Amino acid sequence: MINVVLLGAGNVATHLFKAFTNTEAVTVKQWYNRNLKTIAEYKNKVAITDNLEDLVEADIYILAVSDDAIADLSEKLPFTNRLVVHTSGSVSLYAIDKKHKRGVFYPLQTFSKGASVDFSKVPLCIEAHKVKEDFSILKELAEAIGSQPHKVNSDQRAALHLAAVFVNNFTNQIYRIAHEITESEGAEFDILKPLIQETARKLDDLSPFLAQTGPAKRNDKKTIKKHLNALTNAHHKDVYELLTQSIQKTHSPFVNPKAKPNK
Structure with missing residues (x-):
C-alpha cells in the first residue's frame, strides 16, 4: 500500500485523486489546498487541510500545483528527507527544495475537470534524484493506476x-x-x-x-x-x-x- 498526500487542487490534482481512490494499492491520506472551499466536496472521502503544519506522514507528497508555486511550496513543507515530487512537464527536478528526497511524477496528457481520464492510456514520466528506491516507488505508483511508467530525465x-x-x-x-x-x-x-x-x-x-x-x-x-x-x-x-x-x-x-x- 502506497500512502500519498496530495497538495494542490487543479485539474491534475483532481484527476490523480480520482485515480488513486479507484485502486486498493494507493491510499490518499490527506489533501492539502490553501483554499479549502476548492476541495470541500471531497471532505467525506479524504482528510482535507489548508495548514501545512498539519500534514501527516506519507510515502509520497505530490505537488500538483502551478509551475511557479513548486519551489516556494516545497520550501515551506515542515519536514525533511521525505519523498516530494511535482507533476510539471517543464520544471526541473531541482526546483524542489534540497531538504527533501526529490522526484517527478508527470502524466503526459491534457486534463480538463469536465472530462474523464483513462490512466491506462496516460504515459507517466518519472524521475528520482539518485535514490533507486524512490524511483521504484514512483514506478509502482504509476502502475497502480494502470499507467505505463517511463524513466525520463528533466531535459527529456x-x-x-x-x-x-x-x-x-x-x-x-x-x-x-x-x-x-x-x-x-x-x-x-x-x-x-x-x-x-x-x-x-x-x-x-x-x-x-x-x-x-x-x-x-x-x-x-x-x-x-x-x-x-x-x-x-x-x-x-x-x-x-x-x-x-x-x-x-x-x-x-x-x-x-x-x-x-x-x-
Whole structure:
C-alpha cells in the first residue's frame, strides 16, 4: 500500500485523486489546498487541510500545483528527507527544495475537470534524484493506476512538454480555425471528425514524415492559391501560409532536396 498526500487542487490534482481512490494499492491520506472551499466536496472521502503544519506522514507528497508555486511550496513543507515530487512537464527536478528526497511524477496528457481520464492510456514520466528506491516507488505508483511508467530525465521531459504543446495545444487551435472556416459557410465541423481521428491513428503505423499528405507536400500550387484566395480572415491566411511553408521545407524537393524520412 502506497500512502500519498496530495497538495494542490487543479485539474491534475483532481484527476490523480480520482485515480488513486479507484485502486486498493494507493491510499490518499490527506489533501492539502490553501483554499479549502476548492476541495470541500471531497471532505467525506479524504482528510482535507489548508495548514501545512498539519500534514501527516506519507510515502509520497505530490505537488500538483502551478509551475511557479513548486519551489516556494516545497520550501515551506515542515519536514525533511521525505519523498516530494511535482507533476510539471517543464520544471526541473531541482526546483524542489534540497531538504527533501526529490522526484517527478508527470502524466503526459491534457486534463480538463469536465472530462474523464483513462490512466491506462496516460504515459507517466518519472524521475528520482539518485535514490533507486524512490524511483521504484514512483514506478509502482504509476502502475497502480494502470499507467505505463517511463524513466525520463528533466531535459527529456522539457523536450516532451515542448513537443506536447505542438501536438496538443497548437493542434487544438488548428481545430478551432477549421471550426471557424466551416461555420462561415454553414458546414458541419463534425463531418471532419473521422478525418481527425484517422490522422492520429495513422501514427500507430507511420512516422509523421511518412504520414504527411496534402497540397503543400505535393507542391500543388493551384490548390494552395485557391485556398489562400478563399480565406477571408487574415490570421487564418497567415497560419495557412506558415504551415504550408513548413511542410514544403520538410518535403518539397524544390525547397529541400535532402529531405529524408524520420525513422
